[in-house]
Amino acid sequence: MPFLEVRSLVVEYRTRRGNVRAVNDVSFTLEKGETLGIVGESGSGKSTLGLSIIRLVPRPGVIVGGQIIMDGVDLLSLPEERMRSIRGKKVAYVFQDPMTSLNPVKKVGAHFIELVRTHQPEVSEKDALDRARRALIDVGILPERVNDYPHQFSGGMRQRIMIALAIGLDPDLVIADEPTTALDVIVQAKILDLLRSLRDRYGMALMLVTHDLSIVLERCDKVMVMYAGTVVELASAVELHANPIHPYTRGLLASIPNIELGEQRLKAIGGSPPNLLNPPSGCAFWPRCLERCDRCCQDQPSLVEVSPGHFVRCLKEVREPERDR
Amino acid sequence: MPMKRSMIARLLPGIASLARGGSAGKIVLIGSAIVFSIVLMTVLSPWISPYDPSAINVGPVISPPSKRFPLGTNHLGQDMLSRVFSGGGVMLQVAVLSAFFCLIVGVPVGLLASYSGGIADKAVSLVMDSFYAFPGLVLAIAIAAMLGRGTVNMALSIAVVYVPSYYRVVRSQVLTIRELPYTEAARAIGARERTILLRYVLPNLVGSIVVVATVNFADAILTAAGLTFVGLGVEKSIPDWGWDLTDGRGLLPSGAWWVITFPGVMIVLLALGFTLIGEGLSELLNPRLEQ
Numbered sequence: 001m002p003f004l005e006v007r008s009l010v011v012e013y014r015t016r017r018g019n020v021r022a023v024n025d026v027s028f029t030l031e032k033g034e035t036l037g038i039v040g041e042s043g044s045g046k047s048t049l050g051l052s053i054i055r056l057v058p059r060p061g062v063i064v065g066g067q068i069i070m071d072g073v074d075l076l077s078l079p080e081e082r083m084r085s086i087r088g089k090k091v092a093y094v095f096q097d098p099m100t101s102l103n104p105v106k107k108v109g110a111h112f113i114e115l116v117r118t119h120q121p122e123v124s125e126k127d128a129l130d131r132a133r134r135a136l137i138d139v140g141i142l143p144e145r146v147n148d149y150p151h152q153f154s155g156g157m158r159q160r161i162m163i164a165l166a167i168g169l170d171p172d173l174v175i176a177d178e179p180t181t182a183l184d185v186i187v188q189a190k191i192l193d194l195l196r197s198l199r200d201r202y203g204m205a206l207m208l209v210t211h212d213l214s215i216v217l218e219r220c221d222k223v224m225v226m227y228a229g230t231v232v233e234l235a236s237a238v239e240l241h242a243n244p245i246h247p248y249t250r251g252l253l254a255s256i257p258n259i260e261l262g263e264q265r266l267k268a269i270g271g272s273p274p275n276l277l278n279p280p281s282g283c284a285f286w287p288r289c290l291e292r293c294d295r296c297c298q299d300q301p302s303l304v305e306v307s308p309g310h311f312v313r314c315l316k317e318v319r320e321p322e323r324d325r
Numbered sequence: 326m327p328m329k330r331s332m333i334a335r336l337l338p339g340i341a342s343l344a345r346g347g348s349a350g351k352i353v354l355i356g357s358a359i360v361f362s363i364v365l366m367t368v369l370s371p372w373i374s375p376y377d378p379s380a381i382n383v384g385p386v387i388s389p390p391s392k393r394f395p396l397g398t399n400h401l402g403q404d405m406l407s408r409v410f411s412g413g414g415v416m417l418q419v420a421v422l423s424a425f426f427c428l429i430v431g432v433p434v435g436l437l438a439s440y441s442g443g444i445a446d447k448a449v450s451l452v453m454d455s456f457y458a459f460p461g462l463v464l465a466i467a468i469a470a471m472l473g474r475g476t477v478n479m480a481l482s483i484a485v486v487y488v489p490s491y492y493r494v495v496r497s498q499v500l501t502i503r504e505l506p507y508t509e510a511a512r513a514i515g516a517r518e519r520t521i522l523l524r525y526v527l528p529n530l531v532g533s534i535v536v537v538a539t540v541n542f543a544d545a546i547l548t549a550a551g552l553t554f555v556g557l558g559v560e561k562s563i564p565d566w567g568w569d570l571t572d573g574r575g576l577l578p579s580g581a582w583w584v585i586t587f588p589g590v591m592i593v594l595l596a597l598g599f600t601l602i603g604e605g606l607s608e609l610l611n612p613r614l615e616q
Contacts, residue, residue: 056512088514095513101506105528114524115514165514 001072002029003205004053004173009066011045011052020276022048022061024229027303030222032172035199035206037216037237039252040226041273046209047096049226050175053207054087070173089119092166094176098159098183102150108132108161109146115168135164138201139194156187160194167198174199175207180215192219213252217241225249228274228284231303235310245312247291283315291316349608356601363595367413374407378564387581397583399572409587412566413595415476415559420545420599422480423487424538430484431491432534439499440522450496453489461486461544462551469557479558483548487541494537495530502526532610540603543596550592566592 011023022045030036040046051057053068055075068075070090075083087093095101102111112132116123133143139160150158159179166174176195180188192208196219199206208220216223216237223240225233225248233246244250251269271288274280280287286296293315301315343350366373376383382402390397396405438449456464468482502508503526511521552558553567561568566588573585 054513056509058509084515084517086515087512088516093510093513095506095510097506101510103507103511103525103529105531106524114511114516114520118515118520162510165510 003032003071004030005067005069006053007067007069009049009052009068010064011048011057012062012064014060014062015277018277021229021279022276023052025303026066026226026229026231028222028224028231028234030173030205030207032205033199033203034222035196035208035220037220037223038207038209038226039211039213039216039223041211043273043276044226045229046211046226047177050093050177050207050209053173053175054091054093055083056087056093085119088115088171089169090171091173091175092169092171094159094162094166094174094179096178096181098155098162101162102158104150107147107149108136108153111161111165112146112168115165119169131168132164135168136161138167138198139164156183156191159183159187159191163191163194163198167202167204170202171204173205173207175209177209178211179208180210180212188215214256225252228276228279230284230313231311232285232313233311234303239307239310243310245306245310245316246285246314247289247316248285251290283313349605351605352601353605353609356598356603356605359594359598360602363413363591363598364417366410367417370407370411370414374404374410376404376407378403378407378411379562387576387579387584389581390583396587397581399569399581399584400576405569405583405587408564408569409566409591412564412569412588413591415479415553415563415565416546416549416567416592416595418476419479419483419549420542422477423483423545423549424542426480426484427487427491427541428534428538431488432495432530435492435495436499436522436527436530439496440503440518440526446496449492453492456486456489459486462548465548465552466555466557469552474557474559476559479549479552482552483545486548487545490541491534491537494533498530498533499526502529536603536607536610539599539606543599543603546592546596546599 006029007027009023009026010021013020013022024045026045026049028036038046038049048057048061052061052063053075055063057063063076066076075086078086102108106114109129109132112135113125113128116128116131117125129146132146136143136145141157141160141164145153150161153161159182163179166176174195179195180191183191192215195206195208198204208216210216217240218237220237223235223237224231225240225246227248233240233244233249235243240249241253244253248269251267254267255269257266269288274284274287280297282295282297282299283289283292283301286292289296295315299315301313303311303313305311340354343354370378380403383404384394384398384402386398386402387400388394388398394404394406396409398404399408434449438445459467465482465486468485469479472478472482508521508525511525516525549558550567550570553565554570556571558567559565569588570585570592573581573588576584
């Protein structure tokens with residue numbers, strides 16, 4: 001049994017103007033020690049997916065269906081009280097914006113005390129601070145800085161503190177939601193290296209939500225490409241890089257700057273993502289697809305395993321094997 | 326209690342840094358100096374007053390400032406200097422008490438209603454907004470007339486007028502803080518809503534609450550003076566600047582300017598002191614106004 005298995009998860013935002021399916025029939029598995037990269041444009045549902053795993057989808061979001069099975073337990077069936085004991089303890093979350101993710105009126109050490117005492121009230125403040133110091137050393141921050149306030153740190157250091165908080169209770173799964181978006185490129189690389197080395201040391205599973213495909217290809221074991229709330233392609237990073245099948249994935253790969261291409265212009269994907277209040281019929285990507293056919297605007301493609309571990313949601317893939325027959 | 330000790334230890338360098346802290350810091354310092362001197366004067370009044378402020382006929386009736394009576398006397402032959410020294414006591418008590426009532430009502434109600442949102446938030450906001458429909462002093466007079474005289478009653482009637490300001494400030498802050506990532510991060514480490522409310526939202530409100538409280542202090546002083554002026558304050562036997570204003574108004578046509586002027590100046594000074602503190606603090610504590 002996999003460590004984490006998400007089965008046909010559906011999340012909707014119930015707005016006044018109608019229901020928006022932010023996550024539509026998403027399934028995947030993740031093992032400990034593995035990194036899953038989730039890539040997609042803004043509004044593709046990748047953050048909602050991350051938040052729904054700890055059941056903190058903001059209102060008016062509702063998890064409509066599916067299962068999230070971690071260590072054999074369906075998180076969606078747990079009472080809120082049990083779920084709370086999982087957040088921070090077994091599943092940790094690193095947020096996008098390190099500048100505002102720490103409480104400005106509390107010292108760094110107080111954040112750790114809060115975290116530890118929430119889950120283990122019997123631990124003394126002194127022991128919690130000792131753990132804080134160890135966690136800070138893990139992320140490369142001087143341990144005596146537990147006594148500093150968040151505003152005394154730079155953005156990159158605050159993100160390190162967020163990561164230290166995330167690993168503070170030795171969780172099994174860390175979900176990092178665009179952990180480097182607010183940081184400059186050098187700091188980005190350092191933070192990502194840090195996440196990877198911590199994953200290796202503590203053997204946790206890592207979900208890396210980002211819109212940067214190059215980050216994901218470089219540092220993840222598996223990559224899931226999302227578009228309009230659905231998984232359009234899921235494969236190992238190596239496979240996805242070598243053999244992208246979905247036109248959207250290919251478009252994303254073509255838009256990554258490549259030093260070997262010289263002065264060639266980057267290929268952008270035309271158009272913009274669909275309004276999910278009124279999604280297009282058939283395949284959600286067809287209005288922007290360069291390889292569409294007549295059936296694309298009518299039939300909804302399903303996720304098909306084209307080779308072991310490589311899943312694609314595209315009619316083209318269903319079509320071709322049929323032709324072979 | 327290492328926290329408390331360090332806060333007191335920080336107070337002294339704090340004053341030095343206020344003096345260096347540009348115009349806002351200096352405004353706070355000047356305001357505090359005014360308020361502190363008036364409080365000190367009021368507290369020390371039993372020892373520094375040359376006469377019993379309530380005793381009548383300590384000198385000639387309605388005599389202008391002289392060596393014996395530096396601020397003159399009123400129509401009862403009471404010494405105005407002694408009355409100026411002690412006349413702020415009631416006002417200060419009323420201001421402190423009303424701020425206390427406002428805090429214990431406005432802050433928790435604002436916190437709970439706005440954090441939970443929905444119908445509770447709408448209903449409480451409607452009630453609070455309806456208080457704004459009345460001019461403050463008129464509402465305070467109406468309530469004071471129902472409650473009767475006395476320090477606590479004055480404080481209550483003034484608190485009713487100012488609770489909506491506390492509520493509004495708390496509400497606007499809660500609505501902002503509620504959506505900030507660190508409350509979401511708190512939820513993601515498994516914190517309860519109660520914990521988030523008390524340890525994440527409330528401490529971040531303190532700055533704004535302090536500003537509202539000091540600004541409303543000045544208003545409360547003026548309203549308290551107004552209540553006494555119209556006879557809804559404390560008993561006539563207690564020296565109070567508000568009463569002196571009432572008496573002085575009657576005496577002014579006959580040329581006795583000193584009876585109304587000195588208490589009036591004191592009220593203005595005290596209100597000015599609190600306003601300066603409030604304005605300076607709001608500039609210091611509100612990061613968006615920083616240069």
